[in-house]
Amino acid sequence: MRFQNRIKTVSGQRGNVMVETAIALPVLVLVLFLGTDFVRFTQLSHRVDQAAAETVRHFSQKPVADLTVLEGLRQDILNHSALSEEIQSIEIRGQVLEYSAVSGTNILWSGAVGDVVASCDISEGADMNATFDNPLSVPRQHFSSIRLCVTPNSSFYLTPYFPYRDRAVAVVARRLLRFEKGGSGKGA
Numbered sequence: 001m002r003f004q005n006r007i008k009t010v011s012g013q014r015g016n017v018m019v020e021t022a023i024a025l026p027v028l029v030l031v032l033f034l035g036t037d038f039v040r041f042t043q044l045s046h047r048v049d050q051a052a053a054e055t056v057r058h059f060s061q062k063p064v065a066d067l068t069v070l071e072g073l074r075q076d077i078l079n080h081s082a083l084s085e086e087i088q089s090i091e092i093r094g095q096v097l098e099y100s101a102v103s104g105t106n107i108l109w110s111g112a113v114g115d116v117v118a119s120c121d122i123s124e125g126a127d128m129n130a131t132f133d134n135p136l137s138v139p140r141q142h143f144s145s146i147r148l149c150v151t152p153n154s155s156f157y158l159t160p161y162f163p164y165r166d167r168a169v170a171v172v173a174r175r176l177l178r179f180e181k182g183g184s185g186k187g188a
Contacts (some may be wrong), residue, residue: 037128040123041162046082047081047168048083048170049171052146052148052173053173054093055092055146056144059144060175066111067111070111070112070113087152088151088154089112090117090150091113091117092114092147093146094111096109096144096145097139097144097145098140108142117150124164126186142176144174146172146173147171148170149169149170152169
């Protein structure tokens, strides 16, 4: 009789374990996939950051800023980057900025190429303001600025529940330009 009670208890516990597993397993799988999507999003952000830094380095070495230079840099990213399989659309906005402690930031040249990405519409000049003790002693500085906006493919994320799924990754990279006395720009 004691043996039969143990068998009933064990078989009753098996049913409870099956029900608990059926409830907990989908939640655990969802958490696993969301964690994987977060890692993929972080890796994509890092790759876009690296591509923006490389792009601004190449952009700052060109003495004349124009849209053909930006389009060439965009094609380089599409053809040779680790991003090429993962992106659906890409937009590059380039600017040449002049910063003076007295007059602030002036945009000398601006242009955009590629697919229009909504996150590229954010203003990017506000964070260049700085204060100096003696503003008249600070010379004007020239910067090249690249804003790289990437929208990943629809199949990039594993779950439809990832909160940043429909958001483009946007990165701004700047590089100081040094001008020779002859007036031609040279990358720093």
